[in-house]
Amino acid sequence: MSEPDMQPSPGQFTLEQIYLKDCSFESPLVPGIFTEELSPPEAGVNIQTQINGLADRPGSHEVVLAVTVEAKSGDRSLFVCEVHMGAIVSLNGVPESAQGRALGARAPEALFPYVRQAISDLVTRGGFLPVMLQPLDFDAIYQQQAMQSTGQLNG
Numbered sequence: 430m431s432e433p434d435m436q437p438s439p440g441q442f443t444l445e446q447i448y449l450k451d452c453s454f455e456s457p458l459v460p461g462i463f464t465e466e467l468s469p470p471e472a473g474v475n476i477q478t479q480i481n482g483l484a485d486r487p488g489s490h491e492v493v494l495a496v497t498v499e500a501k502s503g504d505r506s507l508f509v510c511e512v513h514m515g516a517i518v519s520l521n522g523v524p525e526s527a528q529g530r531a532l533g534a535r536a537p538e539a540l541f542p543y544v545r546q547a548i549s550d551l552v553t554r555g556g557f558l559p560v561m562l563q564p565l566d567f568d569a570i571y572q573q574q575a576m577q578s579t580g581q582l583n584g
Contacts, residue, residue, distance in 0.1 A: 430511050437520070442531050443519040444539055450493055454551040459505060463556060467502040472560065480535040482534045489519045492536035496511045496544045498560050508555055514540045534571035540564060 456462075460471040474496065493515045500507040518536050520528055541564070549559040 438453055440527070441519075441521040441525050442523060442535060443521065444536070445489070445517040445519055447514065447516045447540065447543060449512070449526065449543075450515040452547060452551060453550045454508065454510045454512065454555050455548075455556050456508040456557075459556065462502075462505070462507060469504075469580055470500045472498055472500045472505055474562065478533060478537050481519070486517075486519075486525045488521060490532055492516050492518050492532055492540070494537045494540040496548060496562070498548055498562075500557070500560075508552065508557060510548050510551050510555075511558070512544050512551070513546065516540055519575070529575070530568070530571055533574070534567040538565075538567040541567070 435441055465526055477495045479493040479495065481493070483491060484490045490554050495511070495513045497509065499509045499510040516539065518532060523531055541562075545562045548562065552558075556566045
């Protein structure tokens with residue numbers, strides 16, 4: 430490979446490492462709920478993104494996608510599953526105006542399949558049917574949050 434090919438291209442977004450930062454599964458009513466007739470469960474999903482600068486690595490950030498799924502039957506909690514998936518992201522030559530979208534939309538979008546699989550696995554190991562989280566448009570979510578933070582969104 431020639432030397433120019435070894436140089437990173439301007440505006441390069443790189444996922445250097447993807448890792449499971451934290452996870453938990455709680456089902457406070459087992460095994461009793463497996464022997465009862467329950468109303469159809471309802472699931473609530475909460476998604477949060479956290480972006481941390483890395484002091485020892487300028488230009489790199491930790492992005493953590495945290496997803497919590499809680500299933501209830503009536504007012505009874507069947508389970509709570511929480512997964513925090515992290516990534517070390519480098520932004521070499523990415524203009525400052527594009528860094529927010531790279532960290533707030535592209536990185537969570539890359540992490541989401543890993544989170545979805547981990548949640549499905551944990552819920553299944555807990556004795557429940559797998560939870561199939563639907564794909565999300567992280568770019569639209571990022572745009573909405575950006576508009577809310579600048580006060581441009583009414584309602």
